[in-house]
Amino acid sequence: MALHSEPPVEPPVTPLTWRDPKRYLWLLGLVIPAFPFIAWGLVAATGLGVFWWIGVVVLYVIFPVVDQLIGKDSVNPPESALAQLEQDRYYRWCIFAYLPLQYAGLVLGCWLLAEGGLSLTGKIGLAVTLGGVSGIAINTAHELGHKKESAERWLSRIALAQTFYGHFYIEHNRGHHVRVATPEDPASARLGESFWRFLPRTVAGSLTSAWHLEKTRLGRAGKSLWGPHNDILTAWAMSVALFAALALAFGPGILPYLAFQAVFGFCLLEVINYTEHYGLRRERTASGRYERCAPRHSWNSDNVASNVFLYHLQRHSDHHANPTRRYQSLRHFDDAPEMPTGYAGMIVLAYFPPIWRRVMDHRVVAHYEGDVTRANIQPSKRARILARYGAAA
Structure with a gap:
């Protein structure tokens, strides 16, 4: 079976005649790490503490609306331009610039939490805003x-x-990309599984998987699990050092807010994970192995706004087919299942399971041409789902 289907045929074009229509739109991704600065400026200008919550307003209200207003863009870069796109370092600097803004905003946020005279409500709102930045930083x-x-x-x-989510680096690359769209993958949501049930399963499962993967790697290399060669421990050490430095600089009173924003941040990542492969399952071949990942095993969206702010994460099928391909080169596939809106809107729906099921479950069944038994079904809901949608005729 082919690794992926062919994208739509593009008219012949040379690299010199093709221009990326989103080239300068990628800079809009830097609006997100600027959230703390924007909040501070708006509160100072208006005196309204509600602006400390700007992260919630933008991520959960403004972005979903803008996604719908701007619409979709399914245009692919031509094959002749891919090498040029991959080598253009401008796109890398659009990503690199996120990090200094991320940490400048974190320092500003800690100073405001410690010295800004914020009310408890304002501090919680600012912590949520910081969590929005750190959550999208996981996508970076x-x-x-x-x-x-x-x-x-x-x-x-x-x-x-x-x-404090450094183990994601290990589990995502060496775990999720191997087991994606299978019942064994903690980051692939099952049909009938609510986000609130998925969340503890994926957080615990991803950590357990990352530890097992790292233990196996170090064992093969003959190195100790408890030492500097363990990438999980070194990642956690970076987080401990960061939190300790901030606590020393601004006082231990900021630690609860740092913990809160960290939890909010990785939960934001996991709700996006929830949407990406919901109910989709790879079949086993005659050898007993799973078939290779194809476009039909990821939910996609071509909504422009979410794609710009998430660096084409919504072209998820091409990412799984070509993990090292850079975001500006990712392509749309006509045969990939399409969500009704972008990730910004879908994560809002995911928080409300009855609405999510009404929107998505019938799409999963339709994707499998009415044969719900081909889906990745939540075991505890299997009998109910089969009774509702029926087994294959």
Whole structure:
């Protein structure tokens, strides 16, 4: 079976005549790490403490609306331009710039929490806003962590330090990409599984998997699990050092808010994970192995706004087919299942399971042409789902 289907045929074009229509839109991704600065400025200008909650307003209200207003873009870069796109370092700097803004905003946020005279409500709102930045930073780390250059991989770990989620670097690359869209993958949501049930399963399962993967790697290399060669321990050490430095600089009173923003941040990542493979399952071949990952095993969206702010994460099928491919080169596939809106809107629906099921469950069944037994079904809901949708005729 082919690794992936062919994308739509593009008219002949040379690299010199093709221009990326989103080239300068990628800079809009830097609006997110600027959230703390924007909040501070708006509160100072208006005196309204509600602006400390700007992260919630933008992520859960403004972005979903903008996604719908702007619409979709399914245009692919032509094959002749891919090499040029991959080598253009401008796109890398759009990603790199996220990190200094991320940590400048974190320092500002800690100073405001310690010295800004905020009310408890204001402090919680600011912590949520910081968590929005750190959550999207995991997506930035995701883009960097798949690359071959060691500098980008180290930057990925630095981006993860704010959420104490450094094990994601290991589990995502060596675990999720191997087991994606199978019942064994803790990061692939099952049909009938609510986000609130998925969340503890994926958090615990991903950590357990990352530890097992690292233990296996170090065992094969003949190295100790408890030492500097353990990438999980070194990642956690970076987070401990970061939190300790901030506590020393601004007082231990900021630690509860740092913990809160970290939890909010990795929960934001996991709700995006929940949407990406919901109910989709790879079949086993005659040899007993799972078939190779194809476009039909990821939910996609071409909504422009979410794709710009998440570095084309919604072109998820091509990412799984070509993990090292850079975000600007990812392609749309006509045969990939499409979500009704972008990730920004879908994560809001995921928080409300009855609405999510009404929107998505029938799409999963339709994707499998009415044969729900082909889906990745939540075991505790299997009898109910089969009774509702019926087994294959």
